[in-house]
Amino acid sequence: MANYIVGDLQGCYDELQLLLEQVNFNPINDTLWVAGDLVARGPKSLEVLRFLRSLGDSAKVILGNHDLHLLAVSLGLFKIKKKDQTAPIFSASDKNELLDWLRHQPLMAEHDEFVMCHAGISPEWTLIDARRATKEIENILQSDQWPWLIENMYANQPDTWSEKLEGIERYRYIINAFTRMRFCFPDGRLDMECKLPPKQINDGSMIPWFQLDSRITLEKTVLFGHWAALEGYEGEEVIGLDTGCVWGGCLTMLRWEDKQFFTQQALS
Numbered sequence: 505m506a507n508y509i510v511g512d513l514q515g516c517y518d519e520l521q522l523l524l525e526q527v528n529f530n531p532i533n534d535t536l537w538v539a540g541d542l543v544a545r546g547p548k549s550l551e552v553l554r555f556l557r558s559l560g561d562s563a564k565v566i567l568g569n570h571d572l573h574l575l576a577v578s579l580g581l582f583k584i585k586k587k588d589q590t591a592p593i594f595s596a597s598d599k600n601e602l603l604d605w606l607r608h609q610p611l612m613a614e615h616d617e618f619v620m621c622h623a624g625i626s627p628e629w630t631l632i633d634a635r636r637a638t639k640e641i642e643n644i645l646q647s648d649q650w651p652w653l654i655e656n657m658y659a660n661q662p663d664t665w666s667e668k669l670e671g672i673e674r675y676r677y678i679i680n681a682f683t684r685m686r687f688c689f690p691d692g693r694l695d696m697e698c699k700l701p702p703k704q705i706n707d708g709s710m711i712p713w714f715q716l717d718s719r720i721t722l723e724k725t726v727l728f729g730h731w732a733a734l735e736g737y738e739g740e741e742v743i744g745l746d747t748g749c750v751w752g753g754c755l756t757m758l759r760w761e762d763k764q765f766f767t768q769q770a771l772s
Contacts, residue, residue, distance in 0.1 A: 507760040509537040509620060511729040511736075511745030512568065515546025515589060516770065517555065519755040523768045527759065531562035537613060539729035540568025540622030540683065542606075544588040545750045547772075549574075553593065553602045564613045568622035568730060569683040571606060576654050578603050607645045611682040612638040618760065619722070623730040624742075626681040627719035628665040628692055634722075637678040644675065660696040686731050688713050701733040714742040727758070 508527060513520055529536065536559060543549035556563045574590060576582050584591050593599060612621045612634055619625070625634045644653045656672045657679050665677055680694060687695040687702075687710035695710055702712050713719070714726070714737075722741065729746035731737075736756055737744030747767070749755040754767040 505533045505535075507535050507537060507615065508757050509539065509618075509727050509745060509760060510755065510757040511539050511747060512541040512732070512750070513538060513546070513552050513755070514541050514544050514570065514750040515549035515552055516749045516755055517546070517548035517551040518771055519749055519768045520552065520555075523755055523757050523766055526766055526768065527757065531559050535562055535564060537564045537615075537620050537727070538566070539620055539727060539745055540566045541570045541729060541746075542568070543574050543590055543593070544570035547589055549588075549590050550592045550596055550602075553606065554598070557602060557605045564620070565609045566613050566620060566622055567606070567609050567611055567683065571609075572654065572657065572679070572683060575603065575607055575650075576658075579651050579654060581655055607650055610638050610642045611679070614724075615760070618725040618727055620727045622683045622728060623681070623685040624713045624728050625722065625726055626665055626677075626685070626694075627688060627713050627716045629681075630720050631722045631724065638682065641675060641678055641682075660694075663693040663696070683730070685713050687711060688716050690716075692716060692718055699731075699733055701735070714739065 508529060538556060542552050542556065556565055577584055612619055644650060653675060657676055659676055662669060662673050662677050669677060680696060684696055685694050687698050689695060689710060698710060726742045728744055731744060732746045732748035732751055734744045736747045745756050745758060747753045747756040749770045752770050754769045757766045
């Protein structure tokens with residue numbers, strides 16, 4: 505029995521299957537953890553959704569920013585972008601079932617020894633805060649209020665956490681921290697714009713969220729994706745798994761039990 509954690513899939517279905525063959529993944533005994541951004545940019549987002557849904561309890565899936573955007577497109581809030589290559593989802597006979605399954609996924613999944621989220625966990629949160637935050641969003645996404653949440657989530661403010669935040673401002677911060685965050689300013693405020701690798705920001709003006717001095721230490725390792733420019737990251741308390749498969753890099757998977765990494769080069 506093993507737990508396999510994989511970075512952003514973004515429709516790279518064939519590479520995922522090759523990785524699973526490489527590790528002899530068996531859904532009867534093993535669990536596949538997917539760090540969000542299941543869809544967009546790659547050629548087979550529909551196949552990814554169908555496959556992960558078919559795994560049932562053998563897959564632990566969380567939402568990334570592209571997955572939430574897919575739900576926004578499904579509501580007619582945005583048109584399908586050609587570069588996202590998600591059009592086949594909307595002409596599929598099982599479209600409604602897949603989208604309903606997707607919005608029932610959380611923003612964070614937890615193992616006894618690690619937590620998995622798409623972008624990261626706010627440096628201002630304890631693990632208890634993070635659990636509460638993901639549950640708040642999960643409850644709304646699984647209710648009749650979910651269109652309201654998706655329609656109003658697009659903004660970069662507030663960029664600082666406070667327990668006093670209420671309503672959409674509170675929910676927006678939670679979504680941004682879990683699905684969009686990369687850098688923070690030295691005072692802990694979230695930056696929502698910069699996608700560069702940290703080595704190109706060497707003046708101290710911004711700091712990766714996981715290297716902020718004031719970051720609250722969690723008692724579990726944080727596994728995340730989202731930041732392809734990192735080209736993977738392995739620290740004592742955080743592991744980044746997005747190695748840019750959809751951009752011509754590779755798909756990276758970690759077997760938790762022995763901390764072994766497996767990679768599959770992009771096929772195109």
